[in-house]
Amino acid sequence: MGRLVDVQEQLALLDAEAAATGSQWAAMTTARSRGLLQDNPERAIPEFEEATRLAASSPSLFEQARTHLYFGEALRRARRRSEARRHLEQAQLAFELLGAQSWAQRAAAEPSATGMTAARRREPIHVRLTPQELRVAL
Secondary structure, three states, X not given: OHHHHHHHHHHHHXXXXXXXXXXXXXXXXXXXXXXXXXXXXXXXXXXXXXHHHHHOXXXXXXXXXXXXXXXXXXXXXXXXXXXXXXXXXXXXXXXXXXXXXXXXXXXXXXXXXXXXOOOOOOOOHHHHOOHHHHHHXX
């Protein structure tokens, strides 16, 4: 319980920083963290919706992908499978583009929990794209 209080105190500080500075990163991280702290996935969903909205303007593809992954996990736990799949696929694609294999594997494992089956890919996505397609995707 004490650690949760510590986390909530730190989250309050980050939330205040976001409000004081207008930092999109801090606001996104705060919303995402609030979602991760929820014990009920239905209560987490509005937080992840806000985090996803803020992440869309982030220059960090990795932060966008993390947000989609966590949102997809919450949606899956809330039994909103079709919505979860969309976020999980976006996360997996972005992680593959970045070469973040352990994160891509985590995102790839989640859809099977939703009942979705996907064909195994032979090569990472960045190998299959032309240089121009990769620039556009990034």
